[in-house]
Amino acid sequence: MKLQLLLTGDELLTGDVVDTNSCWLADRLKEQGININRKTTVGDDLTTLVNELTNLSQQCDVLIVNGGLGPTIDDLTAEALSLASGQPLKQHPQAVAHLEQWFQKRTIELNSANLKQALLPADVNLIHNPTGTAPGFSSIINDCLIICTPGVPSELKRMYDDSIADTLNILQQGDCYSTERMLVFGIGEAELQQLISDNLPDWPPALNLGFRAQMPTLELKVSGSDPALKQVWLDKLKQLLGDNIVGPGDSNLALEVIKQLSQQGKTVATAESCTGGMIGAQITSNAGSSAAYSHGFITYSNQAKQDMLAVSADTLEQYGAVSEQVVQEMARGALSVSGSDLAVAVSGVAGPDGGSDDKPVGTVWIAWGNSEKIKTKKLFLPASRYYFQNIICSVCLDLIRRELIGSEQRPNYFNRYQAK
Amino acid sequence: MKLQLLLTGDELLTGDVVDTNSCWLADRLKEQGININRKTTVGDDLTTLVNELTNLSQQCDVLIVNGGLGPTIDDLTAEALSLASGQPLKQHPQAVAHLEQWFQKRTIELNSANLKQALLPADVNLIHNPTGTAPGFSSIINDCLIICTPGVPSELKRMYDDSIADTLNILQQGDCYSTERMLVFGIGEAELQQLISDNLPDWPPALNLGFRAQMPTLELKVSGSDPALKQVWLDKLKQLLGDNIVGPGDSNLALEVIKQLSQQGKTVATAESCTGGMIGAQITSNAGSSAAYSHGFITYSNQAKQDMLAVSADTLEQYGAVSEQVVQEMARGALSVSGSDLAVAVSGVAGPDGGSDDKPVGTVWIAWGNSEKIKTKKLFLPASRYYFQNIICSVCLDLIRRELIGSEQRPNYFNRYQAK
Structure with a gap:
């Protein structure tokens, strides 16, 4: 089945609204084994709409039109379908009844703008809209089934699940993609x-x-x-x-770390310099993280490394904050203060300033492990501050993950971001 | 000027990705007084792409193609443009040089998949990509300027602002909009x-x-x-x-906090429970934050609040972790350990679990101030974990910002998220 979408509405072209309807529809359609072949987005212009309906109906078996069913003058779908299909507009009694009921229930008077929503091409099949005033409708032009749906996401979703899914299922006759x-x-x-x-x-x-x-x-x-x-x-x-x-596919690195820790009854502590709290934030963005994480140390300055993690002033002076010795002491400090089973510590030059010949922007040292063994690694990742922090944060989580699953595979980023 | 967009990528049709690029582009184009006339979205299929390029180039003055510039076999834009325009593919030395530089800087070996990104239609003009490997390129077919851009949002944005905006401005003949x-x-x-x-x-x-x-x-x-x-x-x-x-418009709350702190020669410390490091991460995502920020405490458990911030066990027992007394002690602890001029402390129930009748999910206490005066506020924000953490993090930064500028205006979120 060749299915296309025609999305209508000025707001979709002006940058005012991000189209999420088509994404939702794609997901539902995929569950039925139907792929969207193409999406076209146009504004609220009658000539354009008539042309699109005429052209697209010649290119596919099903065309889902989304938007333009409302009561205002820029809602033009019914009029466009009338012109494209040669069906005159007429008032559909069933649609009028739906409107009357809707407004009566809300004790609002039905006005002529609203009645416009019952003025539809003569031969369409109505599709019930349980959550809004505008009925959907469908019609066949050029052997293509055209299904017109409301732009309001909640109305579209309910109408799709209630009625359209079944129609398409019958057409599709079950592929199991x-x-x-x-x-x-x-x-x-x-x-x-x-x-x-x-x-x-x-x-x-x-x-x-x-x-x-x-x-x-x-x-x-x-x-x-x-x-x-x-x-x-x-x-x-x-x-x-x-x-x-x-x-x-729907997981994340921090969540997999939490899962492993929870399974093994362990906890991890973080000691962050250049990532400034991002590792902690990613861990705690997952519900249930408190079982596996209790202490995080954001030691952005040398003084903080001494105050919070007991890194020695001598080590800092002798090797500098971005060094194997310092991240080792950070990890040991984090283990000791927190009593956690594992720790990861990171210190690097995120840039854009602060680099030196010896330690250019992008240089980073990571230490991870437990009280028995702490591993260390130096990497070099001269990217923007944003990428540097995000990638290094993920690397830190991944190293803990690999430690927890006892991986002996060498991760590719050790080569990719190899330090000189 | 009649401008259209051609968005390419299976992921845009399968529901895996919500297209935000076109919304961003529409916004930028509007600033230059250019409206998008139509958007077409198709998958990664060579024949389809060639047809779209051929047809759409006959319908508009400028066609911006987004996506399909990457190194993998489903990246087909260059090949499609080559077929649609009759220009053979050739290796562009300037693009090869860009790739070589890019990989050299990162000490990674350039492989043949990556080199594919330099294989472009013979007569295109290259568009520099400062934030990625794939260069953009443009060519004229059927009197239509076709501009091919990367699908990665950050790369598109930088390329647009650096190069494409000017090109379009020249075409548009300089309105001073x-x-x-x-x-x-x-x-x-x-x-x-x-x-x-x-x-x-x-x-x-x-x-x-x-x-x-x-x-x-x-x-x-x-x-x-x-x-x-x-x-x-x-x-x-x-x-x-x-x-x-x-x-x-291009600033962020944390950056404005850093600016104020730097101007006043002050520093701030963070003590985070329910935001788990996010405030620290947002501060340190800005270059130059080390002048204003040195110590951050992620005290996710009660024990951590005692270990790292000297919150008393009695206070925790008597009032609970989400209480005015505890955030006050957290803030005082952060000031005392860090020696910072200001501190902000936050403790709340992010959910989805962990709420009680007394302190339902969404309850949060914030303390902020200096050693002379610490203010506190209780808010209630029963949103998803994601929204809760993000909004509360912003509120904390904003409260520090308002403190620093001596604001006496009551922020609206005090009403909006008023606790019972």
């Missing part, structure tokens, strides 16, 4: 593409492989209609990527 | 609209007044072609809104 999503970290989009091309060159064309960068993580999607085939190649993909697979 | 943007906090969009309607009813039609909610702050925009008229009404608007105007 579905998508598996995975959250990936530790390998970039281009590297991932290369890895798959190199190692899985026979990837079957019936399975759609997609990536989505959700900086700094990556979403990997495998879609197809054959569940057995999908499982075989998902397994190969999972083996290929190993511990770079963080969890399901 | 310009926009003043202000960041507003402490008053909602509907309240703001009402305030302006009530107090500035003669607002001149020649000045375009716009709002944009950038949760939790609000951007207020005044656009027009008459600088003198604009100044008069900007002054009236500024007087009306008073201290609710945080700063220029």
